[in-house]
Amino acid sequence: MRKSLTLQLVTAAAACFLALGAQGCKKDAAPAAEAKAAASAEQPNDNKGAVAAAAAASPTVAAVVDDDPGPASTVTVWHAYRDAERAALDKLIEHWNGTHKNTQIQALSVPPDAIIDKFQVAVPNGNGPDLMIFAHDKIGVWARDGLIQPLGEFATPERLKRFMPQTVKPLVFEKNLYGLPLAYKTLVLFYNKKMVPTPPKTLAQLVEVAKGFTKADPNADNASFGLAYEAANLYFHGPFLLGAGGAVFDEAGALKIDSPEAKKAIETVRGLYRDAKILPQGTVSGFVITSMFNDGKVPFVLQGPWFMGEIEKSVDWAVATLPELEPGKPMRPFLGSEAALLSAKTTNKAAALRVIDYLTSDEAALTRIDQGKQMVANIKTYEMPKWGDDAVVKVFRAQAETAVPMPSSAEMSAVWTPYNAALQKAIYGDTKAEEALAEAQKRAIDDIAKMKK
């Protein structure tokens, strides 16, 4: 018994190391294809028949399928996609694998909560993927830690021209481009058409309408609210903060959490919560918001493209660009540019770059928007009437014009926790906005100082 208890003790302590030492899933050992060919600007020649809509193909598509140079290899791709997005990606990969004898793509879907840790642990041990599909906001940290590498000469101006510029810019960190964009994500206003026929243009109008739907009732089943969003989360607070002209970092890149604009933004939300009383009491999770919207208990929610897959069929919904805070001052959400990033430890750079090119091609984009419901980054897609005139797509495109890319610096990762705490305190608690923000500023500075340099 004595020995086994000691063992138990060691087990408990070892548990925390397992997270650190955990091995990522080993990819097939592919003989290292020399990276030298990577830089030469190969044109995609593998999209023929990728999608039904290939008729609108770009002029770069060659007729020949599969003449991959070099030895046989496997390109591993990690992503956090689920449902439709995953199905669309799988379809693209299946097509590639069917038409390429030499290079095969192997995808691994990792839950969103786990993918960051897994990637950060696996790559330094040499077990990571060749490509990582993720939003741009981790680029700063990963580039600094040497987990991803710049695309270098592969990023020719011709290649970059096929994307909306605001989806490419966030992928640049310290003057280097780290990936090509697949899709962008921003918040928009989702509303229930049965409850609200026309969307509000200003926040004041929204509050007016929302008040009519707010009904406090001790029985939670009967209560309803005017607006629901994750108010104590900086990402969802973004439209208020950025719309008021605030930011997390100033122009020089210095941390500036406790700005007057940030204070004003919190006070606006506090007004919605305390005075207009259109928000539910206490913090609400995304899950609760979804069920409220599906049950017709709230006409307005602030959500992104992922929300479309969560709305029940019975709900008659539509989207609109976020209302103006004041006349001429629109709410501005954060923009996340989702990209295929190149691992620093890839042994297969040439093939990996070809896969990036394929996944971000205009033809692949059609599959992704059609089946994956992604707001793709490719400009050409929106020149097609089917997508250019689509009511939902139009709103997201318009919103992308005012959206501000999320900061991607390594410092930003130390901002989320204290900022969210400040929002929680100042919106739901009795702490004054400026005090909460000043505290968050101090905390973030402290954490940044402690961070790995």
Place this chain on the structure above:
Amino acid sequence: MPPKVPLAPPPPWSRMVSAGVLCALLGLALVFGQAALRSQQQTSARRVGALAVADAAVAAAAEVDSGKSAKLFESIEREHQDIDYAFAVREGGVDEFGISRGSEVVHAKPPAVDAARLLDHSKRVSTDGHRALEIKQPLAVQHLFGEMADGRLLVAVPVKDSSGNGVSAVAGAVLRKTTEDSPPLWIVAVLAGLAVLLAGVGRKLPLAPRVVDTASICAVVLVGWLLAPALPSAGPAGVAVLGGSRMVAHAAVEAGGGNAGPWLLGLLLLAAGAIGWLLDDSARVFAALRKDPVPYFYVGPAILATGLLIFVPFAVGVGLSFVDGEGHFVGIDHYIEVLTSVVDPNSSTHFFRTLALTTLWTAINVGFHVGFGLGLALVLNRPHLRARAFYRLLLIVPWAVPSYITALTWKWLFNTQFGPINAMLAALGHDRIDWLGNSPLSNFGANLATNVWLGFPFMMVISLGALQSIPSELYEAADIDGATTWQKFKHVTLPLLKPALFPAIILGTIWTFNAFNVIYLVSGGGPDHKTDILITEAYYTFTVLRRTGLAAAYSVLIFAILLLYTLITNRKTRATESVST
């Protein structure tokens, strides 16, 4: 219990053989450690020389506008035999996306060093406009040195721009490869033989075997240490081993500020001492193995699995706590950082405050676990209770459900607007409470409720089992003596529960101390880290602060605390000793 059969004394040669094997291993580490150290020192010397080259390259780069630079570079390459080529690069512009384009190579042969990445303070040399230099380790501008994939060293010097803030150019050189010396392997055999000899002679002395082993192994290490630098080189045989030792030597060089000898020797002596101390046991195991190998055959797979799954990660974790994120040896810096963190309200991590909270959290939890568990067990143990199996099943359910599902369910129960707990409060006319909001107390309470729910069934099952094994004659005897219910509980039930309950409490304490799931999923440590326990704080340093070494130091400290707790409790209660009759 069968009578104990005394073990035969270990055969005289067994100790010598095991001493020899272990000494051979030690000798290997020793010799190659020394050699690696030497090559590290040689490298340092080369680096110092290379810096002079880099400075010359900077000067040459400065002359680019006057057209003299090409000649200057040529003369640098002529004068310094140990460099492949010198280079200099200047910053180009950026395109509409802010991507660096066309950085200008002032001089490089082959025409190839990437400038852009060096120029913008980023950490490694890579592609952009120029062919990539394959660099193994990140090259920080302030580091000046990088190792290229083919083993060549690269030295680079950033040239400040006129404002003094930015970097306008990078100049430097790529050093030629040198061959490395490695020592012969026969020295290992010599050292092993010496160890066998010493251990054999030592047995004749009137000393405890442990002392002899420890002393002789330490002596071997010292002899090897003194001998190693004088050895001739051995060619490719040792190169593979050298690679591994190099890392250790590199760490040691960093730690010792260039004079790493004492560090290495100290580590080796420590290892030698530990092995010598353990040899005594190993000899006994050896003898037992010879007598009856079957039991060892049975436990072999388990030992192997435990070693691989528990002890190896544990050892790696301990090792991690001594190195920083870039693999540099930092000694006990991480422990100092953790233990000296003063209670600063603006800090996200403060060890002692969190330790106090964790202790409180554990004490309250285990108190409730034992209280509820024992209480329910007493109720369930009533002889005439109907449907006892059903109740028992019902009460074990919280234990059977995966803890994260339970935690998420409780989180939902505590939801402010829609949670059933607040719905009950509202129905009673009470205001809704923002349980997981801004109050540390309500957050703590929510965590506590969840973990009490998760923890009591274990104590209940343990108590119930122990209760059922108490012979009813004891109660009958107590009844005859006229004992009250309380007296029976205190003098009969409790003492007989102890042997089962104390180990359970130790286990429960360890689990609760590290109840990561509950804290992470229910309050998330909020508000503002005020309900963090040590393990979630360690997780924060790992995920948000990205300080692997610091997180590892936390884990080692948690282990130490729990080990201490277990040892003390064990000594006081003899809880984990098997009950001998």
